[in-house]
Amino acid sequence: MIKxxxxxxxxxxxxxxxxxxxxxxxxILSPLENFLLSLTKPFxxxxxxxxxxxxxxYSRSRDKTDLNLKVDDLNREIARLTVNQASCxxxxxxxxxxxxxLKFLSDHNFKAVVANVLAKEALAETGEQSxxxxxxxxxxxxxxxxxxxxxxxGVIVGQVIEIKENTAKICLTTSSGCKLAGAILNQTKTQxxxxxxxxxxxxxxxxxxxxxxxxxxxxxxxxxxxxxPRGLVxxxxxxxxxxxxxxxxxxxxxxxxxxxxxxxxxVIIP
Amino acid sequence: xxxxxxxxxxxxxxxxxxxxVQFSLISAWPGIFxxxxxxxxxxxxxxxxxxxxxxxxxxxxxxxxxxxFSFEFFGRQLITLVLVVLGTQWxxxxxxxxxxxxxxxxxxxIATIGYNFLTSGLLFLTLADRGFLFLSQKxxxxxxxxxxxxxxxxxxxxxxxxxxxxRKLQPVFLEKKPVL
Numbered sequence: 329m330i331k332x333x334x335x336x337x338x339x340x341x342x343x344x345x346x347x348x349x350x351x352x353x354x355x356i357l358s359p360l361e362n363f364l365l366s367l368t369k370p371f372x373x374x375x376x377x378x379x380x381x382x383x384x385x386y387s388r389s390r391d392k393t394d395l396n397l398k399v400d401d402l403n404r405e406i407a408r409l410t411v412n413q414a415s416c417x418x419x420x421x422x423x424x425x426x427x428x429x430l431k432f433l434s435d436h437n438f439k440a441v442v443a444n445v446l447a448k449e450a451l452a453e454t455g456e457q458s459x460x461x462x463x464x465x466x467x468x469x470x471x472x473x474x475x476x477x478x479x480x481x482g483v484i485v486g487q488v489i490e491i492k493e494n495t496a497k498i499c500l501t502t503s504s505g506c507k508l509a510g511a512i513l514n515q516t517k518t519q520x521x522x523x524x525x526x527x528x529x530x531x532x533x534x535x536x537x538x539x540x541x542x543x544x545x546x547x548x549x550x551x552x553x554x555x556x557p558r559g560l561v562x563x564x565x566x567x568x569x570x571x572x573x574x575x576x577x578x579x580x581x582x583x584x585x586x587x588x589x590x591x592x593x594x595v596i597i598p
Numbered sequence: 599x600x601x602x603x604x605x606x607x608x609x610x611x612x613x614x615x616x617x618x619v620q621f622s623l624i625s626a627w628p629g630i631f632x633x634x635x636x637x638x639x640x641x642x643x644x645x646x647x648x649x650x651x652x653x654x655x656x657x658x659x660x661x662x663x664x665x666x667f668s669f670e671f672f673g674r675q676l677i678t679l680v681l682v683v684l685g686t687q688w689x690x691x692x693x694x695x696x697x698x699x700x701x702x703x704x705x706x707x708i709a710t711i712g713y714n715f716l717t718s719g720l721l722f723l724t725l726a727d728r729g730f731l732f733l734s735q736k737x738x739x740x741x742x743x744x745x746x747x748x749x750x751x752x753x754x755x756x757x758x759x760x761x762x763x764x765r766k767l768q769p770v771f772l773e774k775k776p777v778l
Contacts, residue, residue: 379625
């Protein structure tokens, strides 16, 4: 009797799993999934903010004093000022065709979609810790794969890599495989491809030896590819790897803001 | 009948809320705290104290919710959680003879290890760009250790909590009475 009942349970589970896979595969479940996601979105946002506040207070409490708070504020200030500085350099170099970062969207008719961060996704496969974010806007809001995502300060934080109707996944600029077309604000406006490095920094490889780059140079998006506009700050060069016997040189770039504190981002639709 | 339907609805709502807490709240916590796998702990708790069928139902519910939230392939969490419940049920029936704290701790540890291997293995098998095998990733092992520590701690607390509320889990000692 018990055996029959157990077999019945197994059979039910297999049928339920099969049905779920089939209905998901043929997209019959999509309306229900979208409805459930829309229904839970506000709760997800609040829960994430709550978790993030705990995250921030935990990191602050680890230091005995308010030093951490002050450093955070100063970093934010540095990021804001560096963005302004970078914008000014861009304005100069392009004969004042571009305006400063704060007016970037309105002055250039770029549409921006403001989104809340819903969750972080940690994958053992990447060997990095929590490098992808999930935001509460998706294809229904005009988002598509490849679009750039900026922080409140106007610093580019990542790129849309996967999209659903109501949500999207963004990779951070520090994540391996998150590639952006960048340009260094040096004399020759060296261009290259940036890639995340172990979730901590950003690297730019294959820079010709003849190009003069140095620490503290600002790296911006080059606008190549068309999905991400030119002039968004990616970060600041902290280290240049330059061997005389090598054909190429490489730069290590540090992002200007702490990605752990992101709760609201803007996706730029060119 | 109505009471049973009501109970089922409350059960589904609670399970959905927990899935949401795991997905949004716990993922935002810092470092080691983000490794708390509340869903797995509750699944094994249900299996241990309430039986196989409620645990299986819960695994399907949790799996469905996590799969619709996730951007990985649909079914990853469903398959993993159902297999973990089936595996732990088999261990519970075939290898463990009692309902002691040690059984519960062992079961939750095995479930945590099984869950991590299954979920990462399934992802590895389905990724087009496979990169490195998860077994060679430091993050995988670190997450496994942290998650196991959380699971064991939670198991200890939950078991003692339940033991304080019911007499069923109290140890029974047989006293040898002198023959008159």
